[in-house]
Amino acid sequence: MNLSFFDQFMSPQLLGIPLIMLAMMFPTLLLPFPTTRWITNRLSTLQLWFIHLTTKQLMLPLNKGGHKWALILTSLMMLLLMINLLGLLPYTFTPTTQLSMNMALAFPLWLATLLTGLRNQPTTSLGHLLPEGTPTPLIPALILIETTSLLIRPLALGVRLTANLTAGHLLIQLISTATITLLPILPTVSILTSLILLLLTILEIAVAMIQAYVFVLLLSLYLQENI
Template identity: 70%
Template sequence: MMISLFDQFASPKLIGISLVFIALMVPLLFPNSFPRLTNNRFFTTQTWLINKFAGQLMTPLNIGGHKWALLFTSLMLYLISMNLLGLLPYTFTPTTQLSMNMGFAVPLWLATVIVGMLNQPTSSLGHLLPEGTPTLLIPVLVIIETISLFIRPLALGVRLTANLTAGHLLIQLISMAVLVLLPMMPTVAFLTSTILVMLTLLEVAVAMIQAYVFILLLSLYLQENI
C-alpha cells in the first residue's frame, strides 16, 4: 500500500522515455494551433494576467528591485506549469521533490541576502537586532534572528513540497476509496467521487497559489534588502 501510494512521485517511463518529457513536448505537435504572430483572446488574457502580476509584485519594491521582475515572473509561470503537470494522467509533479525546490529557494534567497549586504549592509545587519532591545537579550535575539534568516530557504522549499505532496496523496487515497466502494455501495462511491472532483479542483487552485506564494515570499525577502 505504501509503495503504491508513493509511486506517483517517481517519474513514469515508456520504452525508457520519461512521460513527463513527452507531456512537455505535446504542445509542439500542434504548431499551427496558436500562431506566434497572431494575437487572440488567449494570448491577450495571458499577457494581461502576467502584467497584472508583475505590477502587483513590483509595487512595494523600489526601482532597484524592478530588474527582478522578469526572473520572478518566469519562475512563477514555470512553477505553475510544473505543479499543474502532476495533475495529468501518467505524469508526476517535479515540484514534489524537495531537492528541486531547494535548488530554486537557496540560490534566490542567497542572492537577496548578497544584494542587501552589498547595497545597504548596515540596514541588512540591523534586521538581526530589533531597535530598543534590552542589553541582556541582545546575544539571544541575534542568535534567534540569524537562525530565522537561514531557515527561510528551507521553509520555502518544504512549504511547496509538503502542500503538493499532501494534496496528491489525498487525491489518490480518495480515488482508491471510490474504486473499493463502487461494487459494494454505489451511492457512497458516487458521493465520494463528488468529493474527489471538488478536491481535484482545489488542488488546481493550490498548484497556482503555492507558486504565487513562493514568489511573493522571495519578493518580500528582496524588499528587506533593496
C-alpha cells in the same frame, strides 16, 4: 499498498535516464509563441494580460531598484504555475513534489537577495538581526534567533511547496482508490465519495495556483528587505 501511493513521486526514467528535465521543459511548449502579426490571437492576448497582471502584483511591494527582478520572478511564477497544474493531470509527474528541486529553486534566489542587501546596504541588512530597543543581556540570544530564522527561510520555502503539493496528490489518490473500491459494494457511498473527490480536485487546482504565487511572493518580500 503504501509503496504504490508514493510511486507517483518517484522521478520517471527511460533506459536509466531521468526524465525530470523533460517534465520541467514540457510546460513551456504549451505557451503560445509571439508572432510578427500586428493583431495577436485571443490566446496570446490572454497570456499577455495574465503575465502583466502577475508582474504588477509581484512588483507592488518593491521599489524601483527591485523592478530589475521582474523577469526572473515572473518567469519563475509561470514555470511553477504550469508545472503544478499539469501535475494534476492523470499519468503525469510533478517535479515540484521533489524537495531537492524546490530547494534548488529557493536557495540560490534567497542567497541572491541576501547578497544584494549585503552589497547595497550592509548596515541595514545586518541591523535586521537585532530588533531596535533590545535589552543588552538579550542581545546574543536574539542575534542567534534572528540568524537562525534568516537561514531557515529557503528551507521553509522548499518544504512549504513540497508538502502542500504532496499532501494534495496523496489525498486525491486515497479518495479515488476508495471510490473505485466502494463502487461494487456500496454504490451510494461511492457516489458521495466521488463528489468529495471532485471538490478536492477543485481545491487542489486552487492550491497549485496559490502555492506558486506564495513562493514567488515571499521571494519578493525577502528582496524588499534588501533593496
